[in-house]
Amino acid sequence: MPDPAIEIRGLRKRYGTFEAVSGVDLTIPTGEVFALLGPNGAGKTTTVEILEGYRDRSAGEARVLGVDPARGDAAWKSRIGIVLQSTGVFDALTVEEVIAHFASFYPRPLPLERVITMAGLEEKRQARCKSLSGGQKRRVDLALGLVGDPELIFLDEPTTGFDPAARRQAWEVVREFTRTGKTVLLTTHYMDEAEHLADRVGVIVAGQLIEVGTPREIGGRAAAVAHVRFRAEGTLATAPLPAMPGRVESGPPIVAVATGEPTATVSALIAWAASLGVSEIPELSVTRPSLEDVYLRLIEEHSDAATREGAA
Amino acid sequence: MTADNAIRTDAAPRGGNIRQVIRLSIARTGMELRAFYRTPELVFFTFLLPVLFVVIFSTVFSGVIRGPAGESVGFPQYFVAGMIAAGVVSTTFTSLATTISIERSEGLLKRLAGTPLPRSSYFIGKVALATITSAIQAAIILAIGALLYGVELPTGPVPWLVFTWVFLIGVASCSLLGVAYTRLIPDGSSATAIVQPPYLTLQFISGVFFQYSEIPPWLKFVASLFPLKWMVQGFRYVFLPDWVAVDDYGGEWHMERVAAVLVAWTVAAFVLSLVYFRWERPGDR
Structure with missing residues (x-):
């Protein structure tokens, strides 16, 4: 059995007195698509950014592709792909130029043609980024995350701002990517997205991972009334x-x-x-209860429990 | 970034890293240049502003500066050095501090930090763009001065060699200062407001717009702490007769001090950048 792509134990992140992540344990095996769900401010982004190497952790252990992300060097970064929420400043450059430029950072990038096709940007390859719609810019983001042919990709709300057809297309891109045994860690607010893409989902509330399971079974969904x-x-x-x-x-x-x-x-x-x-x-x-029903119930139960604990 | 190559077996060998930095610095420079010349308003204002200065100055102040023995130099001849130096500060310090802050706010720095691009390549690309635009700007100022306002250009290699070293150390120090200065800029949208005051103030007290001898001593002292005054002084040596230094710079050009202060600022700004530069937006930790 190969090493897991991501392994975290007792992960914590404090900002002053506020604990954004309070003791998360999670193992994501190689080749899995894992979706992290949770309300805004629950610690989703903080957890992911620690794994991406952007933030330091306060306590706990983390291994991403066998490397401590706080010490990830260029060789490690060439094995991961990050699709960020905000779009950068490439207004004056064409889609093709930006993708080719990012490809030049990596030792073994995917062929330009393949990335452009995967991201569905064939029609826009010569267009300046300034002229792209929000959804098209997001596809450029997706292409930039994939261009280095990473073993593991982080997708932070990959289809926010997409129209329904573009979302389906983006899901196809992610599926195509995972078909070759690659690992995906995804955060999303769309339950249908988690259901379509993820092998397993985890719900994070108030810095704690309260439930992990397949989309079909999480929260006792399969056996539910x-x-x-x-x-x-x-x-x-x-x-x-x-x-x-x-x-x-x-x-x-x-x-x-x-x-x-x-x-x-x-x-x-x-x-x-x-x-x-x-x-x-x-x-x-x-x-049967939808994933969204289960998700909302889990969050409600958890915040009730937290309130009771706080009152006691 | 923690350098920890010792425990990683897949890290590239040292020589490969340097080749990688050079290759990607060239790639970054290419992208910077492309993005620059494709943004017409940027090209226009970078190169038009100094031209406007030269034209307005040379037209409005058409007098001469007289020497102790009755010699004289025209205002255009006197002020062209200051225009070039102020232009360098604008294309290096002002422009780098502003664009880097904006790129940090827009998430470009974060995006690049998540890739194997060596961080130094990003800065080398920026400084290369600043050097190229500064050189073009200086050439435009000199061409307009010489063609329209009778500015006499030095002959022989020595003044031009001096011009080159003053220009290069000036560009290096002001570029690195621009990088370090981004630490004081919380958000790209406030960059211009935070970058302009020191630039404008130093322009006034460093002898760009006035004859340096007319500036009060305590302001001269303040000006002499920063690179602009020394760049102006170095360029004046190239374009003006020695008697100008008597009034303005206490008898001599003191080119060794010009070199010392500019080199000291280059080193200091480099260290400040290493210590204070933040790759993340404020609030991202």
């Missing part, structure tokens, strides 16, 4: 509901049943409706 909903109209509104393995939470008119066995619940409902002469149950749906 499902909701069966339908609109009770006509005879369905007046007849008593059948026996179901679940608890009726609301309705009519919109009946919501919270259940651990949605299939059995739906079967019971179909049989019940058929017995009343209704072959199509209006607006019937089965939903």
